[in-house]
Amino acid sequence: MxxxxxxxxxxxxxxxxxxxxxxxxxxxxxxxxxxxxxxxxxxxxxxxxxxxxxxxxxxxxxxxxxxxxxxxxxxxxxxxxxxxxxxxxxxxxxxxxxxxxxxxxxxxxxxxxxxxxxxxxxxxxxxxxxxxxxxxxxxxxxxxxxxxxxxxxxxxxxxxxxxxxxxxxxxxxxxxxxxxxxxxxxxxxxxxxxxxxxxGSWDDTAKEWTATPRxxxxxxxxxxxxxxxxxxxxxxTVDRLLRGGKPHDLRPFVLLHDLLEPTLDELSSHALDYARLLPDAPGTVAALAQKALRTVDDAGRLELETLLDTSGPTLVRKEKTLVKSQLTWLDKVSRRHPDRAGEVLETVAAAFGHPALDVQDRALTLIGKQTGKLDADTVARLADASAVLAGDLPRRAAELFGTMAEAPAEVPELPPAAPPAELPAPIATPGELAEELVALCHEETAIAWERVLAGLVSLYATDGPAALATALRPVLERYSSDFEEHSWNHSAALTHLGVAIRSALGTAKHGSQWQRLVAAVRRAWQDGRRGGEDSPLVATPDGVLGLRVAEVASQLTSTMVPMVVATPTHVTGSLDPAVLLERLRRAEAEGWQPWPVDFEQALLRLPREPDPAVVEQAATLTSPAGRQFAAWLAGGGLPDPISRRWEQRPLNDYYYSGAGVARRVVTILGPARDGGLRLERQLLTTTPGPEPRGWPDDFVLCGDVLAMTLPHHREAIASWVLPELAALADQDQRRGAEVLPLLAACSGPVGPALAYGIAYTLGARHPESRVAAVDAFLTLAARPEPFAAAVGAALGDVCADGMVKLSRLTPALAEAHLAGASLAVWEVLAAALPALLPTAQRGLPDLLELSTQVAGAVHARTEIAGLAEVAARTGSTRLVKEAKRLHSVLHP
Structure with missing residues (x-):
């Protein structure tokens, strides 16, 4: 075979x-x-x-x-x-x-x-x-x-x-x-x-998987x-620890080192390696190194210079237990080597730069016990080093070193906020429009949307359908799943844009999808409402973009309008009144009227206080749109909506036990007037229910679109997104905080929605969300509009019952303080502490410590309700100690 x-x-x-x-x-x-x-x-x-x-x-x-x-x-x-x-x-x-x-x-x-x-x-x-x-x-x-x-x-x-x-x-x-x-x-x-x-690995003895490295x-x-x-x-093992890494990754090597129980000789041979680990390694590795070095030192086999060199950077590590242990060790060494006590205590003074006041306090106390044995030059250097002490410690240091307390330094202030950047230059060619369309398919941003809408309309008027067809048909074919309607995207703005482009190219007009868009735009314009069952438009503020795209699809080939007038002049969505004035003058000269939705969006983007010269010139316009523009400017624009705090609690505890939201604060929003623009009522109306929503995520992908819709009425947008911002803290969601810096860069009064939004996000579960909150906080602090007291009151409300954890909040506020927003941070703390002091929430001592540092930096003399009572308590708990410290700074 x-x-x-x-x-x-x-x-x-x-x-x-x-x-x-x-x-x-x-x-x-x-x-x-x-x-x-x-x-x-x-x-x-x-x-x-x-x-x-x-x-x-x-x-x-x-x-x-x-x-x-x-x-x-x-x-x-x-x-x-x-x-x-x-x-x-x-x-x-x-x-x-x-x-x-x-x-x-x-x-x-x-x-x-x-x-x-x-x-x-x-x-x-x-x-x-x-x-x-x-x-x-x-x-x-x-x-x-x-x-x-x-x-x-x-x-x-x-x-x-x-x-x-x-x-x-x-x-x-x-x-x-x-x-x-x-x-x-x-x-x-x-x-x-x-x-x-x-x-983890398979445990042969237990016949099961174990999470412990075996x-x-x-x-x-x-x-x-x-x-x-x-x-x-x-x-x-020691070499691997020296190369560093994440604490979890180093855990097996720490375990092995501990299991080997190195002898004194082995520890001594690696003393310089442990000295390198102590200042910079992750906490568990640094603790291992500290223990090893102390063993070598207790045996008299560690060079003092090695200890001093490694102690300076160690004393400013964030792990307070490790730092306090190092201070105790140095105190012992200073007594063992009285002839070199000055060198050792100058090293101890490095802890004056630690962010925690109790560490600074301990270092100052250790030095104070031996000041009388030191020469004058050493004392003078220690006095100079004490200049970085915070809270009530500078006064103690002045008494200890026999120096005069320095005059209070000027309160740090943030520089004025820079004006928002201008929108990029308009799209000039069909090829550039095609490139921007591809970018939009990969990432939908508000800026890209504005440029694409403006470019499509203007290029249709100047270059014509044939030139657009050559550039855009390949994009429509390559990204057909984005631009064509499916069961999952019938209300997506990209789908409407596909209709608009095909209409411009002469391939979609009078089709069923085009007809539905035309009917939806007509209904939205007639009764001022969007959305509803099977509607291609949505009712939320981001739906205004979809409505504008649908309007382009329905109007582009039937009206001789060569441009959209709502294209903003700045990346925040703000539209310069002088620019809109020129656009309307062109419309009058060329004999066309702006599309109605586009024109209303333009009005909603105008700033609150236009240049009087523009107001005067607008009065000379004669077209219907021109007269409406002039009346809008003369009447002060859109009135601020009414925003009210609204508390939600689950009606069915069993149903909501999985969500874990016992209480959530949102806002009810309503327009301040009847009538007005057709877009107003839906934009300025939020009606939250009595129960908190579990894991809301309506706006996580369109925060910039929301902000651009009402750039001078950020409180309205904040009311819409507040449930998602709250869920960052009370349900540990990850996405949604990106809208906060955008709202901070916009304008308008800070009401309860934005205040609670910042409060919740400062206490968010994930660090990137808290970074966004700090960015927004710093932007607001650099502007003249008051906001900090409202944020503080909101923090006191949501933190008093533990719905927002103070352990997350304090580091975020500390970052804002270090960044220069100390005055605003103090306003927040002063407003929040009266509600928090009676609760004794976990993390309150850390917040009081931060309050002491900030109060000292801004020379505060504020009366904090309830602080004196806590400071007057007996006992030595950290809460009482930090309350006493803050009280002494506020009442020197």
Whole structure:
């Protein structure tokens, strides 16, 4: 019987691996090698379609490969094909059985080639046993690479495979592993393997998965019994800690170091390494280094210079426990070396720069106990160093060092906010419009939307449909899923834009989608309402953009309007009245009227206080739009809507127990007048229900579109987005805070919606949300409009019952203080503390500490209701200590 690929393939597809082996064994070596090309062609042709069969043919194909290929290179090329990844189901024994029968000399090379091509990140748990078997059979060592070490480690730690269920314990497997001495050191040398080492593993004893890294205990055991060299692995551990990384990634190396319990001699030999770790390493590693160095120092084997050099930067670390321990250690050393006490205490003075007042206090107290033993020059240097002390400590330092208290420094102020940037130049050519359309498909931004709308209308008027068709048709075809209507996007602005473009090109007018848009625009204009069941328009403020795009689609080819008039002049969405005046003058001169929705959006973007000269010139306009523009400016524009605080609580505790929102503060918004523009009522009306919504996310992708709709009435937009901002804190949502800096850059009074929005976001769960809140806070602080007291009152409200955590809030306010917004931060704290002091919320001492620092910086003398009562309490709790400290600063 002649050996053929068809015969091998038939048995492989039936998962008849015994039949495949039988065919290969019966054939001669010449027949097997002669079939190699057919096997290559067959595997390449059929391998990608194995899922069409009930049985997996890949193990049979792999046997054909090892049974026929003449070289390791050709065998590896086939086995490494993506579609062949399930070939390892054959298992090592049957694979090697056929290889041994052929007496192949290149099995070690095949194992090396397969190992080199192992996945970089996700280890293939099934492939490594095959590779290990090939390396062992060929007496070859694995290449020392990160991907190889990762696969070896994953196979070592994973649950036993289906073909080898009774594996010995991990310690025995590692002791007997032939590649241990080659690959085990690589676990310390490749930093990318840290996360793999820190991950959980299969516990052989408990027969379950454990989250605790198990390898450190196994390594310590093998080192203890002498299988692994102790010095080598202690050195590797310390070296790995020195290279640093995330605390979680370094955890297995910290565990191993602790399990090894280094002797005094070993600690002494690495003293300089520990000295490098103490100032900069993650907290757990720094604590390890501190403990090691103290042991060496207690034995008299640590150079004082080493201690002093490493202590300075250590004393400003954020971990107060570590810093206080360092201070205690230095105090002990100063008494042990009285001749060098001055040097030691000058090092202690580095803690004056620590952000925590209790650390500064402790350092000052330690120095104060020995001031009388120091020479005058040292005392003078310590007095100079005390200039950075905060709170009530500068006064104590002046008394201690015999200096006069310095005159209060000027209160830091933020520079005035820069004016908003201007909108980029308009789109000038159809090709540029096509490029901007592609960018819009990848990321919808308000600026891009404004430029695309303005460019489409103006280029249709100047260049005509033919030029637009040449540039835009390829974009419509490439991004058809964005521009064509589907069940999931019938109200999307991009879908409406597709209709508008096809209308401009003459391919969509009078189609069903175009007709629905025309009808929706007509209804919205007639009754001032958008949205509703099956409507292509939405009722929320971001829906104004969709309405404007729909208006372009319905009007572009039927009216001779050469431009949109609502295009803003600044990135905030603000429109310069002088620019709108010129646009309306052009309309009068050319005999056309702006589209109605476009014109109303333009009016809503005008600033509150236009240039009087523009108001005077607007009165000369004669067209209907011109007269309305003049009346709008003369009447003061859009009146501020009425915004009222509204508290929500779940009516059904069981239903909302999963959401975890016991109380949420939002706002009710309503227009200040009847009538007005057709867009007004929906834009200025929010009617929240009695219960908080779980995980609201209506506006997380369109914050800039919202802000641009009403750039001078940010309180209205804040009312719409407030539930999402609240959910950043009370439901730990991640997205939505991006709108806050945009609203801060806009204008208008700060009402309860924006105040509560900032309060919630300052206490958000995720750091990036708090960064956005601090950015918004700094922008508002650089402007003249008052806002801080309202934010403080809101913080006191939402933090009093723990709905917003003070532990998140305090660092955010501290950042604003350090950035120069100290006056505004103090207003916030002064307004929030009266509501918080009676609650004794967790984190209140930290907030009081920050209050002391800020009060000292701004020379505050504010009376805080309830502070004196807390400060007068007996006891030594930190709350009482910080209250006393703040009270002493406010009442020197």
């Amino acid at each position: 002649t050996l053929t690929w068809e015969a091998l393939q038939r048995r492989a597809k039936k998962a008849d691996t015994a039949g495949v082996i039988a065919l290969l064994v019966r054939a001669s070596e010449e027949e097997r090698v002669a079939l190699a090309k057919d096997v290559e062609a067959g595997v390449r042709a059929e391998a990608t379609q194995w899922w069409r069969h009930d049985l997996n043919p890949m193990p049979g194909y792999a046997l054909a490969v090892i049974g026929c290929m003449p070289t390791a290179a050709r065998a590896a090329a086939l086995l490494l094909r993506t579609s062949m990844q399930t070939w390892t189901g054959i298992g090592p024994e049957r694979f090697l059985e056929l290889a041994r029968f052929r007496r192949l000399p290149w099995l070690g090379e095949l194992g090396t080639r397969l190992a080199t091509r192992l996945p970089t990140r996700d280890a293939d748990e099934d492939l490594w046993p095959m590779i290990a078997a090939l390396l062992r059979e060929g007496r070859a060592e694995p290449p020392v690479r990160e991907n190889v070490a990762r696969a070896w480690l994953a196979n070592l730690l994973t649950r036993p495979h289906h073909w080898d269920r009774r594996l010995p314990p991990l310690s025995m497997r590692l002791r007997d592993d032939p590649h241990r001495d080659t690959l085990l050191p690589a676990l310390f040398e490749f930093d990318g393997l840290a996360a793999d080492l820190a991950a 390898l450190p205990a196994v390594l310590a055991h093998l080192i203890g019994e002498g299988t692994l060299e102790r010095k080598t692995y202690l050195d590797l």
